Ligand code: AHG
Ligand code: MN
């Protein structure tokens with residue numbers, strides 16, 4: 510039986526990516542090595558999250574990051590683990606982390622061609638109550654590893670060569686795209702290996718769910734207000750949508766990818782650029798959405814086409830099922 514055979518013929522993430530890369534004759538295994546270091550970081554954070562209470566890892570670290578947010582202990586630990594794993598891979602030249610004000614330029618002896626932008630721990634406010642959190646990353650390449658400057662990270666999302674996230678939820682799930690669709694892997698803790706469990710993820714074309722922090726509604730712009738009003742009181746006779754909002758982008762996006770719907774973090778009167786950061790939140794998730802057949806829109810343009818001016822720039826974002834984002838685009842077009 511096929512199911513029995515699969516149980517002994519494990520499609521680990523390394524095997525999967527090696528298979529994919531073998532289509533490119535120029536590939537020398539560098540990406541696979543980089544990925545294995547990212548996976549090590551994810552496994553470490555997963556284990557730290559699972560025993561957060563026991564190991565006294567909960568609560569505040571006592572510092573504030575460049576975003577003006579209080580850092581949690583797990584924000585700090587996760588950041589350190591990823592920075593060290595990425596540098597020691599010998600395959601990176603430039604790193605951008607949510608938790609570090611300046612980009613890290615990797616010392617020449619350890620340099621490779623990849624730039625990694627990452628949110629080491631996403632959903633910090635959910636750590637202390639045991640709700641799903643995650644890690645988000647995007648990967649670019651540089652042409653010249655001899656001359657690396659922070660500007661090399663200011664590329665539009667459309668130049669990403671890979672992006673993904675790991676969700677520390679009821680299971681530990683790693684979702685990856687290298688530009689060939691989206692695949693999901695689940696950590697088998699007894700093996701310490703991520704096994705392919707969600708091949709070729711495609712987001713449903715329409716969705717029955719919407720996801721937004723409605724507490725900000727009084728400051729929303731007109732298209733966002735109209736869209737959400739229509740979710741609750743549809744004018745075309747369709748049933749109202751259900752609201753789901755976790756407050757961890759990774760978990761909200763994971764559900765949106767699998768079940769369909771829309772996730773939004775719009776602009777508001779107080780925050781004209783919304784809250785989410787382009788490089789390590791908006792771009793990787795927009796890339797995955799498009800690779801899964803969905804769309805990502807800022808209210809003005811395709812999210813992946815934005816070119817950041819600074820590494821911690823923010824942008825409003827609407828992402829999810831193809832049809833839902835089409836509606837959002839129409840509302841913005843009509844409000845001009
Ligand atoms: P982070 O924990 O990395 O700072 O990110 C938090 C983000 C994101 O995970 C989530 O979508 C959003 O903040 C929730 O914001 P609100 O609490 O304003 O809804
Ligand atoms: Mn944060």
Ligand code: MN
Pocket residue numbers: 628630631632758790
């Ligand atoms: Mn985040």
Ligand code: MN
Pocket residue numbers: 584607628629630631632633
């Ligand atoms: Mn974070």
